[in-house]
Amino acid sequence: MKTYQEINDKISSGKAVVLTAEEIIDFVDRHGEDKALSQVDVVTTATFGPMCSSGCFLNFGQCTPKIRITDCSLDGVRAYSGLAAVDAYLGATELRINAPANLNFPGEFSFGGAHVIEKLVAGQSVELIACSYGTQEYPRRELRADIRLQDLNQAIMVNPRNCYQNYNVAVNCSDKRLYTYMGQLKPNMQNASYCSAGQLSPLLNDPWYECIGIGTAVWLAGAHGHVHAEGTQHCPSCQRAENGVPSEGAGTLGLTADMKQMSPRFVRACSFKGYGVSLALGVGIPIPILNAGILRRVCVRDRDIQAPIVDYSYDYPMKTGKVLGMVNYEELKSGSITLNGKKIPTGSLSSYSMALEIAELLKEELGAGKFLLSEPLRRLPQQQSVKNMPI
Amino acid sequence: MITKKLLLHFPTCETEKPIVYQLVKDYGLMINIFAAKVTQDQEGFLVLDITGTEEDMDRGMDYVRGFGVTIREVDSGIVHDLELCTHCGNCLSHCPTKALHIADRRSMKVEFDKTLCIACMACVANCPYSACTALF
Ligand code: SF4
Numbered sequence: 001m002k003t004y005q006e007i008n009d010k011i012s013s014g015k016a017v018v019l020t021a022e023e024i025i026d027f028v029d030r031h032g033e034d035k036a037l038s039q040v041d042v043v044t045t046a047t048f049g050p051m052c053s054s055g056c057f058l059n060f061g062q063c064t065p066k067i068r069i070t071d072c073s074l075d076g077v078r079a080y081s082g083l084a085a086v087d088a089y090l091g092a093t094e095l096r097i098n099a100p101a102n103l104n105f106p107g108e109f110s111f112g113g114a115h116v117i118e119k120l121v122a123g124q125s126v127e128l129i130a131c132s133y134g135t136q137e138y139p140r141r142e143l144r145a146d147i148r149l150q151d152l153n154q155a156i157m158v159n160p161r162n163c164y165q166n167y168n169v170a171v172n173c174s175d176k177r178l179y180t181y182m183g184q185l186k187p188n189m190q191n192a193s194y195c196s197a198g199q200l201s202p203l204l205n206d207p208w209y210e211c212i213g214i215g216t217a218v219w220l221a222g223a224h225g226h227v228h229a230e231g232t233q234h235c236p237s238c239q240r241a242e243n244g245v246p247s248e249g250a251g252t253l254g255l256t257a258d259m260k261q262m263s264p265r266f267v268r269a270c271s272f273k274g275y276g277v278s279l280a281l282g283v284g285i286p287i288p289i290l291n292a293g294i295l296r297r298v299c300v301r302d303r304d305i306q307a308p309i310v311d312y313s314y315d316y317p318m319k320t321g322k323v324l325g326m327v328n329y330e331e332l333k334s335g336s337i338t339l340n341g342k343k344i345p346t347g348s349l350s351s352y353s354m355a356l357e358i359a360e361l362l363k364e365e366l367g368a369g370k371f372l373l374s375e376p377l378r379r380l381p382q383q384q385s386v387k388n389m390p391i
Numbered sequence: 392m393i394t395k396k397l398l399l400h401f402p403t404c405e406t407e408k409p410i411v412y413q414l415v416k417d418y419g420l421m422i423n424i425f426a427a428k429v430t431q432d433q434e435g436f437l438v439l440d441i442t443g444t445e446e447d448m449d450r451g452m453d454y455v456r457g458f459g460v461t462i463r464e465v466d467s468g469i470v471h472d473l474e475l476c477t478h479c480g481n482c483l484s485h486c487p488t489k490a491l492h493i494a495d496r497r498s499m500k501v502e503f504d505k506t507l508c509i510a511c512m513a514c515v516a517n518c519p520y521s522a523c524t525a526l527f
């Protein structure tokens with residue numbers, strides 16, 4: 001049994017033993033649980049993939065004369081300004097004003113909020129256009145300015161839903177190509193698309209939210225941030241395997257961090273033909289090895305994690321709840337799965353390779369005493385389901 | 392006999408001359424065209440496999456160069472930009488020839504073997520990060 005304080009002391013003195021969620025599996029296989037429990041202090045988990053429910057609060061700073069912005073856009077993408085004077089919230093999936101969207105199906109969706117966020121983090125300038133109805137103390141009614149991240153007072157990423165614990169494997173049972181947020185799905189189940197880092201993914205290593213809770217320190221695209229809330233649609237009451245690992249969507253996290261500390265490599269805009277724009281983010285979360293139970297759970301392997309195969313032509317949009325079959329991540333990562341005797345090639349949206357890179361980067365930071373753990377202020381709900389809209 | 396994958400770029404399109412026909416008839420070359428495109432600016436791109444003796448191939452290529460054509464070997468005109476690629480793997484199930492593939496399933500890094508690419512453009516339409524682009 002170790003405490004957060006003890007582990008943080010070891011991290012600060014540069015003596016903490018840190019392994020990635022992939023390395024711990026081999027370590028335990030080779031040296032056994034007892035040795036791992038006494039020697040290993042922290043295991044790093046990570047994921048990199050599109051996380052649509054992301055965005056940022058921006059404060060542009062005041063100008064002379066002052067303005068109370070009521071409507072604004074950044075590179076033509078509207079940011080919500082029903083906030084105080086020069087505050088705005090820019091959402092990742094927002095399109096350009098007058099974007100053709102799916103008018104000519106399938107639309108290209110080549111630019112949106114995610115691209116503005118990507119540009120800001122990359123240090124590029126974006127065009128701010130704002131207007132106001134004007135008040136006595138905020139007389140200015142319009143402005144146009146080129147702004148960069150460094151010019152802003154604050155740019156705080158606040159993401160309502162990141163890090164889905166697990167996810168569907170999407171297939172298309174119809175005879176028409178589908179254009180979805182899971183990528184293009186070829187007719188008659190000619191491909192399957194999954195989206196999880198499997199054994200590296202944060203919440204699959206902490207299935208009951210013992211260590212990842214509100215206040216947990218996270219690595220968000222290179223910045224040191226934290227979990228600010230349960231993610232939207234957090235649904236811990238779900239199907240779970242014997243090891244407690246959910247075999248469907250389940251838990252989610254609300255994450256926040258300072259965009260000025262982020263690295264452009266891990267903040268990447270993406271465009272899904274026929275669907276829209278999204279933002280891919282890299283997230284790393286350290287898990288302290290406080291006891292044997294936690295150690296056992298971070299040793300979860302791809303083959304122990306099941307995901308449901310879902311038809312996106314009918315069952316997903318119509319919310320039938322039908323699952324065509326279950327597969328594990330070892331099969332998904334092998335390049336093909338078999339469903340009812342049919343071999344289906346797989347592709348992913350979550351990048352395992354980037355997740356590995358992030359787990360390594362976080363491991364380095366912990367090893368060098370540059371990242372400290374924080375004990376959750378509160379645990380995430382462990383029993384809760386999602387409600388349907390009352391229509 | 393050897394086979395080469397070539398990208399022919401015509402600065403201005405020679406629409407009047409049956410160049411491919413001549414390559415077959417006069418130079419005895421076997422030709423398998425994967426992609427052909429004329430742009431709005433009248434530039435032409437041709438992605439093909441050519442099979443023949445080395446000598447016939449050299450003569451044939453000299454003939455083609457006579458039209459001001461640039462020849463790029465082992466090039467399908469598809470560029471996989473490693474700076475932009477996130478190795479997500481979304482393109483894998485769309486690439487019909489496995490030109491885009493994972494060589495090592497531990498690192499899960501996506502690699503591009505241009506000798507296998509047939510310029511079908513599926514990856515260009517599928518890559519969410521615009522890491523795959525076409526020269527034409
Ligand atoms: S879909 Fe694009 S980003 Fe993803 S692996 Fe293929 S080329 Fe790279």
Ligand code: SF4
Pocket residue numbers: 467469485486487488489490491507508509510511512513514515523
């Ligand atoms: S153009 Fe077609 S064959 Fe070439 S890499 Fe892309 S998907 Fe594969």
